[in-house]
Amino acid sequence: MLLLSHPDGRVEAYLDRVSPPRTLAPGSPVALGACTLTLLEFLPSSREVERVAPDPTNAGPPAFLVSIGASGTPAWVSDGHGAARAPDGTAVAVLTREFPLGFALTLDDAVALYWPASSIPRAYFSLVRLSGVDGDSVERDRIETNAPLLRNGYRLYQSGMDQNAPYRWSSFAVAYDPGVPFVAAGFYMLMAGLLWLTCVRFVARRSPPAGGPAEVHG
Structure with missing residues (x-):
């Protein structure tokens, strides 16, 4: 949980x-x-x-x-209600560990799109506002399952939302991997090295050997 x-x-x-x-x-x-x-x-x-x-x-x-x-x-x-509530219905705040993201996230709207004449959703996403911790700069963005939001090294994926309209909440899966840029840099360096090696072999095959036998025409 x-x-x-x-x-x-x-x-x-x-x-x-x-x-x-x-x-x-x-x-x-x-x-x-x-x-x-x-x-x-x-x-x-x-x-x-x-x-x-x-x-x-x-x-x-x-x-x-x-x-x-x-x-x-x-x-x-409950995994279907999106909030922890006391028996009288009020929200309950429970926090055991805090992970500062470096920005604030506000949900503007949760949107679900359905196939025509069907109750099966074909896509759902969240429209959010991002602001600094001080609340100065505000930026609007969109979070989808296959199009995560990337900020400060964190990736926020759409993982769930309210099952009943009007959709009042969205839930997000948060992933943090600061080593991704280094892995990407290593991949590009490897590709560049393989390309350089291929070019060197191609040039070496087309160049005539130095000091080979001379051809005499009489």
Whole structure:
């Protein structure tokens, strides 16, 4: 489970399978990296209007009421709702580690495009605003699954969004690899070396050997 804390107090929750699988027994704390998680309640199918509740249609995603960290504040988390909420419906901020990106990201709109006469999405993306930490410079951009946003060495990929219109939230996968420019530079140097070697061999084959036998015409 990945929780992303926002400056306004919202928390995005992303649930995924862990390897090897670990069992969450109600009331039994489980250490997850830098935090401790305790399962309080489980809903096999949930929906969110003003607060998380059981879904009578059994079509919603599973939800977990957990206490996270030393504060022990109960919060509902689900991979389909995009936020961690207290039982009364208010957003809960839980932050165990902070990674400064060097910029602020604001979601302007989440867009889903569907195939004609179909409920199957063909594309979804997010329109965002980027600003410096001081809030001075503002830049607008677009984040897609196969077209990530690259800033300060971070790559932000579109990983999910609200499943119901109007789309209120988007989730992003963040990747950071400062060695990418060096790998690219090494690749181009290798290609340049192979091209140079090919040219040298081609010129050497076309040049006549020095000091060879002279041809005499009588």
